[in-house]
Amino acid sequence: MNLSDLSQQMAQRWHDQVRVRTEPHGPCGEVECPAGLLPEIARWLFAELDYSFAGLIVEEDPAQWVLRYEFHRAREDVPVQVVVRRALAERTFPSISDCVHAADWHEREAEDMFGLIFEGHPRLGDFILHDDVWQEGVEPMRHKFQTSLAPPERRPNPHWSLRRIVQTPGAFAMPIGPVFSGLAESVHFQLETVGEDVIRCIPRLFYKYRGIEKIAEGRAPQDALLLAERFCATSAFAHALAFCQAMETIGGVEPPGRAKTLRVFLAELERLRHHVAAIEGICESTALAVAASQMALLQEELLRLSGALTGHRYLFGLLTPGGLKCDLEDDACQRAIAAAQDILRRLRQLEKMLQFSSSFLDRLEEVGVVGAKDARTHGLVGPVARASGVVRDVRKALPYCGYEAFNFDVPIEHEGDGYARLRILFAEAAQSASLMQQAGAALRPGPIHTPCPSRPGAALGWVEAPRGAAFCWLRISEAGQVARYRLMPPSFANWHGLHLATENFAFQDFPIILATFDLSVAENDR
Amino acid sequence: MSQWVCRGIKTRIKTTHYPAQAETAPGVSPGLPLGGAYAAAVASLVNLCPTKAISPGLVKDSLIVDYRRCIHCFRCVRGATTPMRWDQGWQWAADGQKCDSVAPGSEGNRLGRVFAHSVHIIVVDAGDCGACLNEVKQLNNPYYNMHRLGFFLTPTPRHADILLVVGPVTEHMRLPLLKTYEAMPTPKRVIAVGACALSGGVFGPSFVSGAGVAQTLPVDVQVPGHPPPPLAILHGLLVAVGRQTPASITSPAPILPEATTR
Ligand code: SF4
Numbered sequence: 001m002n003l004s005d006l007s008q009q010m011a012q013r014w015h016d017q018v019r020v021r022t023e024p025h026g027p028c029g030e031v032e033c034p035a036g037l038l039p040e041i042a043r044w045l046f047a048e049l050d051y052s053f054a055g056l057i058v059e060e061d062p063a064q065w066v067l068r069y070e071f072h073r074a075r076e077d078v079p080v081q082v083v084v085r086r087a088l089a090e091r092t093f094p095s096i097s098d099c100v101h102a103a104d105w106h107e108r109e110a111e112d113m114f115g116l117i118f119e120g121h122p123r124l125g126d127f128i129l130h131d132d133v134w135q136e137g138v139e140p141m142r143h144k145f146q147t148s149l150a151p152p153e154r155r156p157n158p159h160w161s162l163r164r165i166v167q168t169p170g171a172f173a174m175p176i177g178p179v180f181s182g183l184a185e186s187v188h189f190q191l192e193t194v195g196e197d198v199i200r201c202i203p204r205l206f207y208k209y210r211g212i213e214k215i216a217e218g219r220a221p222q223d224a225l226l227l228a229e230r231f232c233a234t235s236a237f238a239h240a241l242a243f244c245q246a247m248e249t250i251g252g253v254e255p256p257g258r259a260k261t262l263r264v265f266l267a268e269l270e271r272l273r274h275h276v277a278a279i280e281g282i283c284e285s286t287a288l289a290v291a292a293s294q295m296a297l298l299q300e301e302l303l304r305l306s307g308a309l310t311g312h313r314y315l316f317g318l319l320t321p322g323g324l325k326c327d328l329e330d331d332a333c334q335r336a337i338a339a340a341q342d343i344l345r346r347l348r349q350l351e352k353m354l355q356f357s358s359s360f361l362d363r364l365e366e367v368g369v370v371g372a373k374d375a376r377t378h379g380l381v382g383p384v385a386r387a388s389g390v391v392r393d394v395r396k397a398l399p400y401c402g403y404e405a406f407n408f409d410v411p412i413e414h415e416g417d418g419y420a421r422l423r424i425l426f427a428e429a430a431q432s433a434s435l436m437q438q439a440g441a442a443l444r445p446g447p448i449h450t451p452c453p454s455r456p457g458a459a460l461g462w463v464e465a466p467r468g469a470a471f472c473w474l475r476i477s478e479a480g481q482v483a484r485y486r487l488m489p490p491s492f493a494n495w496h497g498l499h500l501a502t503e504n505f506a507f508q509d510f511p512i513i514l515a516t517f518d519l520s521v522a523e524n525d526r
Numbered sequence: 527m528s529q530w531v532c533r534g535i536k537t538r539i540k541t542t543h544y545p546a547q548a549e550t551a552p553g554v555s556p557g558l559p560l561g562g563a564y565a566a567a568v569a570s571l572v573n574l575c576p577t578k579a580i581s582p583g584l585v586k587d588s589l590i591v592d593y594r595r596c597i598h599c600f601r602c603v604r605g606a607t608t609p610m611r612w613d614q615g616w617q618w619a620a621d622g623q624k625c626d627s628v629a630p631g632s633e634g635n636r637l638g639r640v641f642a643h644s645v646h647i648i649v650v651d652a653g654d655c656g657a658c659l660n661e662v663k664q665l666n667n668p669y670y671n672m673h674r675l676g677f678f679l680t681p682t683p684r685h686a687d688i689l690l691v692v693g694p695v696t697e698h699m700r701l702p703l704l705k706t707y708e709a710m711p712t713p714k715r716v717i718a719v720g721a722c723a724l725s726g727g728v729f730g731p732s733f734v735s736g737a738g739v740a741q742t743l744p745v746d747v748q749v750p751g752h753p754p755p756p757l758a759i760l761h762g763l764l765v766a767v768g769r770q771t772p773a774s775i776t777s778p779a780p781i782l783p784e785a786t787t788r
Binding site for chain 2: 130133134140145178179180181182183184185186206207208209210211212214215222223226227230231232233234236277288290291293294296297299300303304305306307308309311312313314316317325326353356357520521522523525
C-alpha cells in the first residue's frame with residue numbers, strides 16, 4: 001500500500017481526525033492521531049492490514065509528549081509511524097497491548113523510564129529498574145534526571161518479592177539465576193511448577209541494564225556509535241550499522257557502493273558466526289559434547305577469520321556514518337570467502353550427522369512449540385519467528401545497503417518447535433555464506449567513505465540483526481549531539497515471547513528451549 | 527553415536543601449544559596500542575582517544591597507554607596521521623592493587639602453589655556486552671582447552687577458588703556479585719576481565735553502572751582488552767596461580783604512581 005492509498009483509507013474511516021503525511025525524514029508515512037483513536041488505528045494496522053509492530057518511541061519535547069508507534073509490512077508498503085502528542089502534564093495514554101501484544105513490554109518500559117501510564121495495561125511493576133534496588137518514581141529517561149549526578153539516593157522497598165501467579169496446592173516456584181552454574185548471561189527465572197511441568201515462566205531481566213539510551217544523550221554521534229557497537233557484542237556490527245544508517249538518513253548522504261557491499265559482506269559474516277554459536281549452544285544444552293565442540297571449533301575459526309580480516313574478532317571499530325573506517329583488501333575478502341565456504345561445508349556435514357542422532361532429535365522435536373498466531377501477536381522476530389511460519393526479514397521488507405540486488409532466500413518452517421528453529425539456523429547460515437560470496441563478487445574498487453554531516457533531525461535506522469529485526473530511532477540536536485537514541489532490539493521482542501515456548505513443557509526441557517530461542521541478555525538489557 | 531566418536535578422533539588435536547610455545551595463528555588477538563616515543567603526534571593522539579586511555583608521558587614527546595581504558599575503537603590507528611604502533615600479542619594480564627584482606631606472609635595476588643594445577647573458577651557476568659563472556663567460553667573449546675592446564679569451571683561459589691568477573695558491575699548486579707564473593711571459601715582471588723571490568727569502559731561510571739570491579743571487590747589480576755582474546759584470559763589465569771609473570775597495565779612500564787590509583 002502506498003502513501004496515497006493509506007491516507008485515502010484512513011480518511012474514509014476516521015475523516016479529518018487523522019493527518020497523514022510523508023515523514024519529513026525518510027520514506028515513511030506519519031499518521032498523526034488523537035490519543036483516543038490510537039488503539040483503533042493500531043488494531044486496524046496490526047490485525048486487519050497485517051502490519052508488524054516494530055516498537056514504541058517516547059520522546060519528551062519541551063512542551064509535550066510525543067509517542068511514535070512504528071509499523072511496517074512488505075516491500076511495496078510504506079512503513080507507518082503513528083504519532084500521538086499530549087501535553088507534558090498529562091501522563092495517561094491508552095494501551096494498545098491487548099491487541100498488539102508486542103507493545104506490552106514497550107509500554108512497561110515507558111512506564112518505568114518516563115512515568116507514563118497506559119490505561120488498560122495491567123501494570124505489573126518491577127521491570128527495568130528493580131524494585132529491590134530502586135524506589136518508585138525515579139524515571140531516569142526524563143530530561144530532568146541528570147546522569148552526571150551521583151546515583152540517586154535509594155529507598156528500596158525491603159518487603160519486595162517476586163510475584164507468584166500459580167496458587168494451586170503443591171505449587172512451588174523455582175528461582176534460577178542471576179548467577180548461574182556455568183557460562184550464562186545474568187538473568188533470573190522464576191519457574192512456577194506443580195511437579196514436572198513448567199506452568200509459568202517469568203524471566204526477570206535487566207540485571208545488566210546499563211542505561212545506553214540515557215548515557216548516549218548529549219554525546220557526539222561518533223561517541224554514541226561506540227555505545228551502539230558495544231552494548232551487544234554478538235551482534236555489534238548490526239547495531240552499529242543501524243545507527244550509521246540513521247545518521248546517514250539524517251545527514252542525507254548515501255555511502256559509496258563499495259562501502260555498502262562491504263557492509264553486506266561483514267554483516268553476513270557476523271550472522272554466520274552468530275548462527276554457528278547458536279547451534280553450538282543447542283548442542284551443548286542437549287549434552288551432545290562432540291557436536292558442541294565441533295561447532296565451537298567452527299566458531300573460533302570464524303572469530304579468527306574476522307580478527308585476521310578486520311583486526312577485531314567481533315568486528316568493532318569498522319563502521320562510521322557515511323561508510324567504513326578502513327578498506328578491506330579484495331584478496332583478503334576472497335580468502336575469507338573461501339574459508340567461510342569450507343566452514344559451511346563442515347557445517348553441512350555436522351547437520352547431516354545431527355539429523356541421524358536420534359537422542360538429540362528427541363530432545364528438540366515437538367518441544368517448545370510456538371504457533372504462528374502467537375508468534376505474530378507477540379511480535380516475535382528473526383529465526384524464532386521464521387521457525388513458526390512468520391516471514392519477517394527487513395532485508396527483504398525494507399531493503400538497505402543494496403540487499404535488494406542480492407539473491408537470497410528467507411528460510412521458513414512451520415512446526416515452531418526446537419528442531420524447526422535449529423533447521424532455520426542451519427539454512428540461514430548457508431544463505432549468509434552465499435551472500436558473502438555474492439558480495440565478494442560484487443566488490444568494485446572505489447571510495448569507502450562519504451563525509452556525513454551531523455545535521456539536526458531524527459530518523460529511524462534498521463537492520464536484520466542475526467537475532468531478527470533491529471530498529472533504532474536517532475535524534476540529533478541543534479548542537480549536533482545525540483538528543484534521543486531509542487533501541488528496539490530483537491531480543492527485547494523475543495524475550496517477551498519466551499513464555500509461549502516454555503510453559504506446559506517439562507522442567508528438564510527448559511534449558512534446551514532457552515538455547516533454541518537464541519536470546520541475548522545484553523541486547524535486551526541495553 | 528559412534529559417528530560422533532569417529533568425527534572427534536578424525537578432527538585430531540587442534541589445541542594451541544601456549545604457554546609452552548607461542549601461538550602464531552592469525553586473528554587470535556586484536557592487539558593493543560603501544561606507548562613510547564611519538565614525537566610531534568603526541569597531542570593529536572591524546573585527543574583522538576575517546577576513553578582517555580592515551581596520555582602524555584613524563585618523558586618529552588612520549589605517550590602512555592592505560593590498558594584498563596582501551597576499548598579497541600582503533601581511532602588511534604585508522605584515520606590517524608601518525609598511527610600508534612600496535613602490539614599483536616596477548617600476554618597482557620597484570621597484577622591488580624594489593625588487597626588488604628590478604629594476610630601478611632601469604633602470596634598476595636597469587637593463589638598458593640597447591641592450586642597451581644587445579645583451580646576452580648566461577649564466572650559472574652556483571653553487565654558485559656557478551657564478548658568477554660564469549661571469549662571466556664572459548665577457553666573451553668578445543669583450540670584453547672583450559673582443562674589441560676588444570677582450570678575448571680565450577681557451578682557453585684562454594685567450590686570456587688577464583689572469581690572471574692566480566693562487565694562494569696551494574697547497579698543490579700552489585701549485590702549478586704558481592705554475595706558470590708562472600709560465599710567463596712578462602713583463599714580466593716578475583717580476576718577482572720575486560721576493559722569494562724577494569725574501568726567501566728564505555729558504560730561507566732554512570733547512574734546505573736560502576737567503573738569496574740575494583741569499586742566492589744579487591745581485584746588481584748587485571749586482564750585488559752575489549753574483549754581480551756581467550757589467550758589473554760588464559761594468561762590471566764596462569765598469572766593468578768603464579769605460572770606466568772604478569773605484564774604491566776600501562777604501556778610502557780613501569781606504572782606511574784598516579785596511574786595505579788583509580
Ligand atoms: S584503540 Fe584504545 S588507545 Fe586507541 S583510541 Fe581507541 S580506546 Fe584509545
